[in-house]
Every structure is written in C-alpha cells, then in structure tokens.
Amino acid sequence: MFIGLDLGTSSLKAILIDDAQTVLAEHTVPLTVQRPHDGWSEQDPDxxxxxxxxxLVALASRADCSSVKGVGLSGHMHGATLFDxxxxxLRPCMLWNDTRSHVEAGEMDENPLFRATTGNIVFPGFTAPKVEWVRRNEPAVFDRIAKILLPKDALRLFLTGEHVSEMSDAAGTAWFDTAARDWSDPLLSACNLDRSQMPHLVEGSAPSGTLRPELAAILGAQNVIVAGGAGDNAAAAIGAGVIKDGxxxxxxxxxxVLFAANDAYRPDPASAVHSFCHAVSDTWHQMGVILAATDALEWLSRLTGQSAQALTQDLGSLKPPSQTLFLPYLGGERTPHNNAQVRGQFLHLDHATDAQAATRxxxxxxxxxxxxxRDALASTGTRIQGALALGGGARSEYWLQVLATALDFPxxxxxxxxxGAAMGAARLGMMAATGADQxxxxxxxxxxxxxxxxxxxxxxxxxHGRYRAAYQTLKNL
Known part of the structure; x- marks a missing residue:
C-alpha cells in the first residue's frame, strides 16, 4: 500500500492506495489561512x-495499513517556512498568494542573473523575495534562519526528520538553476544566503527519508519510504498522467493553472510563463498561472448571497459574451501581467445586469x-491541442463549454x-518504494x-480582445 499526502491551502488530503492504484481510504483535514494585513497570507506550520x-490516524482507522511501503508528498508551492x-x-509561513514582497521581487527581477538562471520572472509570490522581506523587516528572525523549507518539505521534516526538497518545488523559489536542476550559489549569495540553509535535493520519484518510527507505528507499518514528492501542480500532472511532451x-x-509537460527546458521569462522542472527526471513543464479562478466565483457568491452552485446551475445553453466584462484580478495577477497591484473590475454594468448576467x-x-x-505559452513555442479539465470548477459543464470556446481547443x-495531486503524490511514493518508473x-x-x-x-x-484592452486602460488607475 501507498499513501499520498497533499498539503493544500485550505486542507490536507490523504489517500491510501494499493498496488493496483485503487483508492482504499481517504481523509481530509481543514486548514485556515490568516490575513493580518492587506496582501498578507500566512499559515502556522504546526x-x-x-x-x-x-x-494518518484516520487512514489507519479505515483500513489495515500495516503493508504501507511508501508515502508521497504534494504541497502548495513558493511558501517561505523558516526554521531555527x-x-x-521562526514565524508563520508566508504562502504562495502573499504579495507583501512585491518591492523586493521587483528589485530581484531587475538583476538579469535571476531570469537567466531560473528561467522565470521573480514573482512576488516566490520564496526568495519573501525571505528578503523578512531580512529587511524582521532582521532578528532572519539572523536565526538555519533552514528554509517549502511547505511540503516542512511537512517532510515532521514526518522524517530530514531536510530535503525536490526539483519541481525548488524551481519556484527563485534560487534554483532550472536547467541544471540544482541550487544556484550565485543567486543564494545575492540574497545573503548560502547552500547550508537549503535542503538537500532529490528527484520527486526518489526516496528522501523514512517515516519516523512513532508515525509508522500509527499505521502498524515499518520502514516506510517517503518520496521526494512534488509541488502541487506537478503532482497533479503525475496524478493525471500529464508527463509526455505536449x-x-x-x-x-x-x-x-494551464499546465503543459515538456521534454526539454524552454524558458521565456518575458512571457510570465513559469518554466519549472517536472517531478520525474529529465522532464520539465510550463505553466500559465492566474490567481483567481473559482476564487472569483466564490467572491461573487459572497457578494450576491447565492452559492456558487446556485449561480451556475441554470445558465442554459452557451451564449456569446455580452458587453459586460469582468477582470478577475482580485489579488493581482501572474501570467501574463506580473502585476501584484492590479485589482478586479466589472465593466459595462447596466440595469439589465442581474446575478445571472454577472455570473456569465x-x-x-x-x-x-x-x-x-494560452497565448503566453504559445509565444514560447508550446501550442496546446487539448487539455484535461481538473479541479472543483470543472463540475460546471457551462464553464467548461465557455473555456473550450474561449481557448479554441477541446x-x-x-x-x-x-x-489529482494526492494521487500523484501516492504514485511518487510507489515509485520511490518499489523502483517503478513513470x-x-x-x-x-x-x-x-x-x-x-x-x-x-x-x-x-x-x-477577449476587449478584455485585453480593458486591462491596458485600467492597469495604472
């Protein structure tokens, strides 16, 4: 048996699978996010x-876990978890959607070494500018940093006692040489850090340690291998079988996220596309990332007092877009704008704009x-011919029809x-424990x-052309 642990922003999900990849048990534990100031987003690692x-206790109560041989980890990326x-x-983890370090990110991005080495813009959500913010604003904390771990790697420390990361997650820190699949000493030095403060690196499908005996005892198991694992999107790709080029x-x-697997490293930082390592060796991936997808629908739900399901259930057949436009930049945007300051907009509202029209x-x-x-990915040479639809929003058939038509691919x-990511993590756990390949x-x-x-x-x-023009008109207001 094998376990996948997926550390999400709002919950931790655990699944138990057998060697036929049948799910035998699962359990979800809710988590909360603290937002003490505008642009801040934190969680307590404990x-x-x-x-x-x-x-683990819940899985053991639902199935005989004594034959568990491997555990895989997935988690939200870019978080800065600082340990003494x-x-x-040393402090709460600064999460992926924490944008307080936009000034630090902009300064790093002006240094051409960062884009040249990482293959990416230094976004405010990335780990390096967050730690630089700590250096400038919480120097007593910075001076005590012994290890900087990404969220799932902090969880690994609890599970195994080891300081380890892997390539797909490390590539989102802005300290990583994505082509070489290793930490960059020059980038670390530019941030007043060194390699001793970074975790050891393994591939996502390789062993990273062994489950602590007291935790293995909860399962009634012994010598449980913990895999390198993956950042959440790379893990979701493993769970969905998105590994081959294209x-x-x-x-x-x-x-x-619009995610495409690549058989070679294809960086183009100017496009604001993320170019990261995949969770298996000799493979990379690219992502276009938007910061509010179902979050935008949940925002409308709170505004109208209607549930997201109620808002979307009676929309009828697909209609051409009306004059009303919505720009979903509720907390800034990554691809293609790299703009942490822009905010959402409703345009061309009139007396006929009801909740249903606003939902559309x-x-x-x-x-x-x-x-x-899609256009940003195409500018790098990655042209998507079709994609799997994943995530909670994929339950809306109307939304999928809107997306297919707007993207012009199935x-x-x-x-x-x-x-999803929990299955991808479990599969990586199986690879690490048994030597199975991708x-x-x-x-x-x-x-x-x-x-x-x-x-x-x-x-x-x-x-879409009007939508792009609206951003250009409004971005500096």
Missing part, C-alpha cells in the same frame, strides 16, 4: 503537522485570463475517481469532451 498526524537550528518554525491540463481550483461575465473573465495564458473531463502514471478515462462552439469562437475572440 497546523500542517497536526493535520498530517490526524490524517532546533528545527522550530500533454496538458487546465486546473480550475482556487487559482487557475465572471466565468467568461476567468476564461479570458486562461486565454491570456477540454476532456475525466470520469469520477482520484487523479509508466505507472497513466491518464484517466475520459467521461466527456467539450469541443469549442465554432459558431461562437469569433464572438469570444472579439470579447
């Missing part, structure tokens, strides 16, 4: 450790943000089952495909 222990010499957290998925979660505009606005990601909805990461069976509505693609393309 809450992750408690959640993981609760999840006694492996105690395969892709679109994730409609709190944030949105929000769904279309998120789709146009994904179209911006979206494939998998049949029910587990194929062929075990098979794609899911497809329940339905959503093709672009060719009668409406031009209308959506025209509206």
């Amino acid at each position: 809450s992750w450790f408690n959640a993981a222990e609760q999840a 010499a006694n492996d105690e957290p 395969t892709a998925f679109l994730s409609l979660g709190t944030s949105g 505009a929000v769904l279309e606005g998120v789709a146009f943000a994904f179209a911006d990601c 979206l494939h909805l998998p049949k029910g089952g587990e194929f 062929s075990i990461a098979t794609p899911p069976e497809i329940a339905r495909s959503f093709e672009p509505d060719q009668a409406l693609t031009q209308a959506f393309s025209d509206s």
Whole structure:
C-alpha cells in the first residue's frame, strides 16, 4: 500500500492506495489561512503537522495499513517556512498568494542573473523575495534562519526528520538553476544566503527519508519510504498522467493553472510563463498561472448571497459574451501581467445586469485570463491541442463549454475517481518504494469532451480582445 499526502491551502488530503492504484481510504483535514494585513497570507506550520498526524490516524482507522511501503508528498508551492537550528518554525509561513514582497521581487527581477538562471520572472509570490522581506523587516528572525523549507518539505521534516526538497518545488523559489536542476550559489549569495540553509535535493520519484518510527507505528507499518514528492501542480500532472511532451491540463481550483509537460527546458521569462522542472527526471513543464479562478466565483457568491452552485446551475445553453466584462484580478495577477497591484473590475454594468448576467461575465473573465495564458505559452513555442479539465470548477459543464470556446481547443473531463495531486503524490511514493518508473502514471478515462462552439469562437475572440484592452486602460488607475 501507498499513501499520498497533499498539503493544500485550505486542507490536507490523504489517500491510501494499493498496488493496483485503487483508492482504499481517504481523509481530509481543514486548514485556515490568516490575513493580518492587506496582501498578507500566512499559515502556522504546526497546523500542517497536526493535520498530517490526524490524517494518518484516520487512514489507519479505515483500513489495515500495516503493508504501507511508501508515502508521497504534494504541497502548495513558493511558501517561505523558516526554521531555527532546533528545527522550530521562526514565524508563520508566508504562502504562495502573499504579495507583501512585491518591492523586493521587483528589485530581484531587475538583476538579469535571476531570469537567466531560473528561467522565470521573480514573482512576488516566490520564496526568495519573501525571505528578503523578512531580512529587511524582521532582521532578528532572519539572523536565526538555519533552514528554509517549502511547505511540503516542512511537512517532510515532521514526518522524517530530514531536510530535503525536490526539483519541481525548488524551481519556484527563485534560487534554483532550472536547467541544471540544482541550487544556484550565485543567486543564494545575492540574497545573503548560502547552500547550508537549503535542503538537500532529490528527484520527486526518489526516496528522501523514512517515516519516523512513532508515525509508522500509527499505521502498524515499518520502514516506510517517503518520496521526494512534488509541488502541487506537478503532482497533479503525475496524478493525471500529464508527463509526455505536449500533454496538458487546465486546473480550475482556487487559482487557475494551464499546465503543459515538456521534454526539454524552454524558458521565456518575458512571457510570465513559469518554466519549472517536472517531478520525474529529465522532464520539465510550463505553466500559465492566474490567481483567481473559482476564487472569483466564490467572491461573487459572497457578494450576491447565492452559492456558487446556485449561480451556475441554470445558465442554459452557451451564449456569446455580452458587453459586460469582468477582470478577475482580485489579488493581482501572474501570467501574463506580473502585476501584484492590479485589482478586479466589472465593466459595462447596466440595469439589465442581474446575478445571472454577472455570473456569465465572471466565468467568461476567468476564461479570458486562461486565454491570456494560452497565448503566453504559445509565444514560447508550446501550442496546446487539448487539455484535461481538473479541479472543483470543472463540475460546471457551462464553464467548461465557455473555456473550450474561449481557448479554441477541446477540454476532456475525466470520469469520477482520484487523479489529482494526492494521487500523484501516492504514485511518487510507489515509485520511490518499489523502483517503478513513470509508466505507472497513466491518464484517466475520459467521461466527456467539450469541443469549442465554432459558431461562437469569433464572438469570444472579439470579447477577449476587449478584455485585453480593458486591462491596458485600467492597469495604472
């Protein structure tokens, strides 16, 4: 048996699978985010450790876990989790959507060494500018830093006692040489850090340590290997079988991701596309990332007092976009704008704009943000012909039809089952414990495909043009 632990922003999910990859048990533990100031987003690392222990106890209560041989880890990327010499957290973790360090990020990005080495813009959400913010604003904390760990790697420290990371997550720190798949000493030095403060690196499918005996005892198991694991999107790709060059998925979660696997390193920082290592060796991936996907719909839900399901359930057949536009930049935007200061906009509201019309505009606005990601990926030479549709937002068939038409390529909805980041983590745990190769990461069976509505693609393309123009007009207001 094998366990996948996926540390999300709002919950930790654990699944137990057998060697046929059948899910035998699962458990989710909710987590909370603290936002003490505008642009801040933090979590207490101890809450992750408690959640993981609760999840292991829950799995053991639902199945015989004595034959567990491997555990894989997935987690939200870019978080800055700072530890002292006694492996105690020095402060709350600054999460991926914490944008307080936008000034520091801008200064780093002006240094050409960062883009040349990492293959990426230094975004405010990345780890390096957050730690620089700590150096400038909390110098007593900075001076005590013994290790800087990404969130899932902090969880690994609790599980194994080891300071280890892997390439897919490390590539999102802005301290990483993405082509060489190693830490960059010059970039660390530029940030007043050195390699001793970084975790050891392994590939995602390789062993990184062994589960602590007291935690293995919860399962009734022994000598449980913990895999390197992956950042959440790379883990989702492993869970969905998106490994071969040209395969892709679109994730409609709190944030949105358009992810494409690559068989070579194809950086283009100016596009604001993320170019990272994949979770298996000799493979990379690119991502267009938007900061509000289902989060935009949840915002409208709070505004209207109607649930997201109620807002989307009676939209009828696909219609061409109206004059009403929604720009979903509620907390800034990454691809393609790299703008932490821009905020969301509703445009061309009139007396006829009711909750249903506003819902269509929000769904279309998120789709146009994904179209911006598609165009950014295409500018690097990555042209997507079709993608799996993943995440909670994929439950809305209307939204999938909007997205397929706006993107002008088909979206494939998998049949029910587990194929996300937790499954990807479990598969990596299986690889690390058994020596299996990436062929075990098979794609899911497809329940339905959503093709672009060719009668409406031009209308959506025209509206996307208005959407792009709106950003250019409003970005400095």
